[in-house]
Amino acid sequence: MRVPVHNSEIADIFNEMADLLEIEGANEFRVRAYRNAARTVSSLPQSIADMVKQGEDLSELPGIGKDLAGKITQIIKKGELPQLEDLRHDMPEELIELTHLAGLGPKRVKVLYQDLGIASLKQLREAAENKKISQMPGFGSRTEEKILEAIERRGAETGESKRLKLSVAEGMALPLVKYLQKSKGVKTVDVAGSYRRKLETVGDLDILAICEKDSSAIDRFVKYEDVAEVVSKGKTRSTVILRSGMQVDLRVIPQVSYGAALHYFTGSKAHTIAIRRIGVEKGLKINEYGVFKGKKRVAGRTEKEVYKKVGLVYIEPELRENRGEIEAAQKKRLPELVTLEDIKGDLHTHTNATEGHDSIEEMANSAVERGYQYIAVTDHSKHLAITKGLDEKRLARQIEEIDRLNKKTEKIVILKGIEVDILEDGSLDLSDAILKRLDLVVGSIHHKFNLSQDKQTDRILRAMSNPYFKILAHPSGRLINEREPYEIDMQQIIKAAKDKGIALELNAQPERLDLTDIYCKMAKDIGVMVAISTDAHSRGNLEFMRYGVYQARKGWLEARDVLNTKTARELKKILARN
DNA sequence: GCCGTTTTCGGCCCGACTGTTTTCAGTCG
Numbered sequence: 001m002r003v004p005v006h007n008s009e010i011a012d013i014f015n016e017m018a019d020l021l022e023i024e025g026a027n028e029f030r031v032r033a034y035r036n037a038a039r040t041v042s043s044l045p046q047s048i049a050d051m052v053k054q055g056e057d058l059s060e061l062p063g064i065g066k067d068l069a070g071k072i073t074q075i076i077k078k079g080e081l082p083q084l085e086d087l088r089h090d091m092p093e094e095l096i097e098l099t100h101l102a103g104l105g106p107k108r109v110k111v112l113y114q115d116l117g118i119a120s121l122k123q124l125r126e127a128a129e130n131k132k133i134s135q136m137p138g139f140g141s142r143t144e145e146k147i148l149e150a151i152e153r154r155g156a157e158t159g160e161s162k163r164l165k166l167s168v169a170e171g172m173a174l175p176l177v178k179y180l181q182k183s184k185g186v187k188t189v190d191v192a193g194s195y196r197r198k199l200e201t202v203g204d205l206d207i208l209a210i211c212e213k214d215s216s217a218i219d220r221f222v223k224y225e226d227v228a229e230v231v232s233k234g235k236t237r238s239t240v241i242l243r244s245g246m247q248v249d250l251r252v253i254p255q256v257s258y259g260a261a262l263h264y265f266t267g268s269k270a271h272t273i274a275i276r277r278i279g280v281e282k283g284l285k286i287n288e289y290g291v292f293k294g295k296k297r298v299a300g301r302t303e304k305e306v307y308k309k310v311g312l313v314y315i316e317p318e319l320r321e322n323r324g325e326i327e328a329a330q331k332k333r334l335p336e337l338v339t340l341e342d343i344k345g346d347l348h349t350h351t352n353a354t355e356g357h358d359s360i361e362e363m364a365n366s367a368v369e370r371g372y373q374y375i376a377v378t379d380h381s382k383h384l385a386i387t388k389g390l391d392e393k394r395l396a397r398q399i400e401e402i403d404r405l406n407k408k409t410e411k412i413v414i415l416k417g418i419e420v421d422i423l424e425d426g427s428l429d430l431s432d433a434i435l436k437r438l439d440l441v442v443g444s445i446h447h448k449f450n451l452s453q454d455k456q457t458d459r460i461l462r463a464m465s466n467p468y469f470k471i472l473a474h475p476s477g478r479l480i481n482e483r484e485p486y487e488i489d490m491q492q493i494i495k496a497a498k499d500k501g502i503a504l505e506l507n508a509q510p511e512r513l514d515l516t517d518i519y520c521k522m523a524k525d526i527g528v529m530v531a532i533s534t535d536a537h538s539r540g541n542l543e544f545m546r547y548g549v550y551q552a553r554k555g556w557l558e559a560r561d562v563l564n565t566k567t568a569r570e571l572k573k574i575l576a577r578n
Numbered sequence: 579g580c581c582g583t584t585t586t587c588g589g590c591c592c593g594a595c596t597g598t599t600t601t602c603a604g605t606c607g
Contacts, residue, residue, distance in 0.1 A: 029590055033579035065580050103596090105605050140598055193607095206607085232595055239595090239606090249607075251594090264592090269607080276591045287592055 167510035185215030270322035348533030426462025508548025520555020
């Protein structure tokens with residue numbers, strides 16, 4: 001049997017089709033259709049191969065018509081797309097890579113290929129060094145220099161993903177915002193883009209500044225000490241590269257356009273395009289300066305105004321991915337997203353008994369300071385020897401210690417828990433006799449990541465059938481930009497969780513954020529609770545909760561979908577159920 | 579290539595900056 005085709009593979013094929021068609025000079029709307037379809041497919045919560053198997057009509061999906069539905073079916077059945085093979089045959093592979101160089105797009109790459117026969121980075125560099133490119137019509141010496149610079153920069157890159165984790169981007173954005181706020185004539189500074197949408201990784205920073213006419217913001221921006229290169233600098237817009245390689249755009253916006261600009265630059269692109277399209281239907285033009293009827297600005301001061309003009313209620317930035325939020329807004333059925341204030345406790349933390357830094361009491365005191373009603377101590381089990389994982393005996397002692405501490409204070413409930421290892425055969429690393437004495441058993445995988453999808457899924461399903469199993473921690477095992485998720489059938493696991501009353505963890509460590517937003521939504525739709533947990537290894541780590549909440553909001557979760565928004569009383573009741 | 583209570587043809591989001599021009603195309607977001 002053929003390996004099932006992932007949604008991302010289909011999206012890759014469509015994106016490559018779009019790239020190649022663009023170089024070929026195809027109709028730009030046709031190109032756009034492929035890109036739209038790629039986006040639709042990659043953000044689909046369920047496997048499109050499964051949909052085909054179940055005979056679902058793919059042309060029901062947005063941006064996918066009869067033709068592309070047929071192509072998807074073909075990819076799933078044959079593993080490839082003949083039209084793509086044809087295009088690849090006609091064009092050298094490296095042409096696509098050339099279009100990714102800054103300043104070079106499909107049009108210029110096409111000219112360079114047809115007139116100079118340039119089909120690789122090496123040939124491009126040679127042509128630029130020999131001043132061949134500046135002799136071409138439409139190209140000049142400045143363009144030639146920029147091409148060489150772009151090749152140089154590319155060579156310095158490691159080839160890894162340049163998107164930075166949200167938490168890392170935060171570390172760059174916050175000081176820069178503070179710096180800009182001190183500029184003359186600046187009223188407010190906001191970071192828009194994927195940063196504001198709380199995407200798990202951020203490719204660049206889009207900063208908006210509401211300024212008076214004589215503001216010094218742009219001049220000050222390009223002088224920021226962390227700026228390595230100024231890419232462009234105009235009256236209302238400037239782009240720089242920071243020393244870290246992060247690109248930052250600053251746009252200066254008048255107050256009257258604040259809402260329209262914030263909406264436009266927050267994106268996502270798919271969301272704003274969809275909103276504009278609704279605008280067009282209503283005879284409105286929407287751009288970053290406002291909503292216009294003819295030449296008259298009819299909205300733009302706030303985002304709420306912009307949405308209202310197109311007949312929608314306000315949509316939270318985290319939802320703006322064009323994954324159904326616009327339809328939900330039309331029906332006034334948007335979720336009321338969970339907030340940090342809704343969180344009443346943390347259900348996955350470590351202490352210095354294993355790999356944590358702080359004592360149970362210190363962790364509990366810190367939880368009290370955060371206003372929590374409870375905190376679960378869930379140290380590692382013995383299989384993780386490197387962390388001094390607990391065996392039955394040491395866990396029994398910890399249970400007694402927690403009982404003592406709970407008697408001492410009424411400020412917080414300390415839950416007795418464990419992060420028990422799921423062994424290769426799906427059994428748990430500790431005996432039922434000791435698990436039974438705990439309030440909370442959190443199970444997770446820490447070894448044998450590369451089993452086949454069937455085996456890995458079976459392993460987890462088997463572990464979940466243990467009667468004391470309550471939460472599946474970091475369900476995919478991925479580390480953002482570092483480790484791929486292990487192969488599992490998440491839909492099957494979520495359905496099993498529903499049957500057994502098990503919750504899935506959304507691990508809030510900024511490098512994990514595991515569940516993804518898409519699976520959070522799937523859990524919600526199937527009716528499975530999500531526990532947002534920090535997996536804290538120190539008191540300070542309890543702070544990670546906000547990253548988890550961001551991700552949960554991206555996954556449409558409301559307070560009622562999140563286990564640790566329950567009061568201590570409610571939670572104990574839920575955990576007592578078997 | 580998609581899409582449709584103004585439609586099955588003719589639209590398809592919109593503007594800034596740059597470099598090469600001398601009014602604009604290409605690129606980018």
